[in-house]
Amino acid sequence: MADASYPDDLLYHSEHDWVRIDGEIAEFGITWFAQDALGEVVFFDPPEVGSAVTKDQPYAEVESVKAVSDVIAPLSGEIVEVNTALGEKPEAINEDPYGAGWMVKVKLSDPSEQEALLDREAYEASLQ
Numbered sequence: 418m419a420d421a422s423y424p425d426d427l428l429y430h431s432e433h434d435w436v437r438i439d440g441e442i443a444e445f446g447i448t449w450f451a452q453d454a455l456g457e458v459v460f461f462d463p464p465e466v467g468s469a470v471t472k473d474q475p476y477a478e479v480e481s482v483k484a485v486s487d488v489i490a491p492l493s494g495e496i497v498e499v500n501t502a503l504g505e506k507p508e509a510i511n512e513d514p515y516g517a518g519w520m521v522k523v524k525l526s527d528p529s530e531q532e533a534l535l536d537r538e539a540y541e542a543s544l545q
Contacts, residue, residue, distance in 0.1 A: 419421050420449075420509035420533075421449050421450075421453070422449055422515070423448065423449065423537045423540055423541055424515055424537065425536075425537050427515065427537070428531055428534035428535065428536065429448060429491075429527055429534060429535040429537070429539075430473075430489060430491035430535070431535055431540075431543060432473075432489040432491075433447055433448045433451035433534065434446070434447055434448065434451070434488065434489055434490070434491045435447070435448050435514075435515065436492055436531070437439070437449075437515075440530075441460050441484075441524055441525050441528065442497065442522055442523070442524055442525070443492055443494065443522070443523050443525055444493075444513060444521075444522050444523075445488075445490065445491060445492075445517045445519070445520050445521050445523060446510075446514055446518055446519045447479065447488060447514060447518075447520070448488075448514060448540070449514050449539075450462055450520070450544055451514075452510050452511050452514050453484060455479060455480050455481040455484065455486060455537075456481045456483045457481055457482045457508065457511060457525045457534045458479055458480070458481050458507045458510040458511050459480055459481060459482060459507055459527070460478055460479070460480035460502065460507055461477065461478075461479055461480075461500075461503040461507045461510065461520065462478040462479075462480070463500070463501075463503070463504075463520065463521065464477050464479050464496050464499065464521065465474050465496065465497040465499075465506070466495050466496050466497065466498065467495065467498075468494075468495070469494070469495055469526075470492075470493060470494060470495070470496060470521075470523055471493050472488060472490055472491065472527075472530050473485065473489060473490050473498075474489065474490055474492065474534075475487035475488060476488060476489070476490045476496075476521070476522060477521070479507075479510065481525040484486075485532060488519075488520065491523070491534055492523065492527070492530045492531060493523055493526045493527050493530060493536055494523040494524050494525040494526045494527075495523065495524045495526065496505065496520050496521050496522070496523055497523065497524050498521065498522035499520070499521050499522075500510075500518075500519050500521065502517070503520065504520070504530075510527060514533060
């Protein structure tokens with residue numbers, strides 16, 4: 418398990434998802450808090466490349482030893498890449514939630530949506 422952390426270079430959604438934006442492409446994943454609450458992740462059910470995601474709506478499922486949980490999209494757009502390595506190694510979500518545990522890359526359809534996301538400080542405050 419990774420140590421609790423919330424990198425400064427990410428934006429956060431209140432449903433415990435993170436986003437790393439690079440131009441018009443954004444990488445999505447779940448936060449340390451989310452993977453810790455889930456427990457050991459045993460399966461990641463990704464969306465299809467080319468499918469649309471909508472901010473605040475589920476786009477994938479993560480199954481842990483405790484439960485099956487929806488993964489909520491922090492922003493809207495089109496899936497351009499899926500982290501297929503999670504099919505073989507879903508525990509990467511626990512071990513490295515901000516690195517090898519990333520889930521999808523999305524071409525953003527409305528970059529202004531990011532204004533509603535939280536920075537590290539605001540997200541950490543929301544966990545209190």
